Amino acid sequence: xxxxxxxxxxxxxxxxxxxxxxxxxxxxxxxxxxxxxxxxxxxxxxxxxxxxxxxxxxxxxxxxxxxxxxxxxxxxxxxxxxxxxxxxxxxxxxxxxxxxxxxxxxxxx
Amino acid sequence: xxxxxxxxxxxxxxxxxxxxxxxxxxxxxxxxxxxxxxxxxxxxxxxxxxxxxxxxxxxxxxxxxxxxxxxxxxxxxxxxxxxxxxxxxxxxxxxxx
Numbered sequence: 283x284x285x286x287x288x289x290x291x292x293x294x295x296x297x298x299x300x301x302x303x304x305x306x307x308x309x310x311x312x313x314x315x316x317x318x319x320x321x322x323x324x325x326x327x328x329x330x331x332x333x334x335x336x337x338x339x340x341x342x343x344x345x346x347x348x349x350x351x352x353x354x355x356x357x358x359x360x361x362x363x364x365x366x367x368x369x370x371x372x373x374x375x376x377x378x379x380x381x382x383x384x385x386x387x388x389x390x391x
Numbered sequence: 392x393x394x395x396x397x398x399x400x401x402x403x404x405x406x407x408x409x410x411x412x413x414x415x416x417x418x419x420x421x422x423x424x425x426x427x428x429x430x431x432x433x434x435x436x437x438x439x440x441x442x443x444x445x446x447x448x449x450x451x452x453x454x455x456x457x458x459x460x461x462x463x464x465x466x467x468x469x470x471x472x473x474x475x476x477x478x479x480x481x482x483x484x485x486x487x488x
Contacts, residue, residue, distance in 0.1 A: 290397060292398055293402075299442060299446075300404070303409050307439070308415060311418055323431055323435045327434075327435050331438050331441050331464065338449060347454045350457055357461070358464060364472075369478075372476070
């Protein structure tokens with residue numbers, strides 16, 4: 283009984299993780315500049331992969347595997363914001379300008 | 392239809408969705424237009440690959456795959472940091488817009 287419930291929960295988690303990954307990819311293709319694309323990629327990327335790791339932890343009966351999945355999620359939550367921030371900072375220092383859609387020009391509007 | 396069947400079907404659908412996502416990210420990797428976009432696309436590609444291997448773990452039940460997924464995520468983070476440092480050390484190039 284509880285095993286079936288965990289399997290259904292894992293099915294929901296793995297599907298929603300994949301949908302988050304697909305949304306990140308669509309955002310990467312469609313959004314106008316690097317900063318908005320990073321916004322889509324980092325957030326949805328970590329949620330997508332994290333949900334799939336949660337699904338692995340849900341269906342596993344081995345304690346070591348569950349622990350590794352949880353450690354993987356923790357590592358993802360730790361590393362993805364750092365990578366995104368570092369990349370955005372480096373791109374800004376390299377002269378990459380934000381798109382005009384996200385900047386306010388008060389004089390030459 | 393038992394819970395195991397539902398799980399296998401959703402893992403199959405998830406693998407298909409992740410493959411489509413990887414194709415879309417490869418489009419951005421090829422188009423660019425700048426180095427920053429390509430680094431971001433590579434980072435997302437490794438993240439999606441880790442998710443794909445996680446979905447394969449669910450599909451096949453071989454829990455050894457989980458270690459590979461975590462290792463890919465680790466290497467992807469390190470390579471993103473290294474490439475961002477390179478982008479930072481390269482300085483202004485004037486290639487954007």
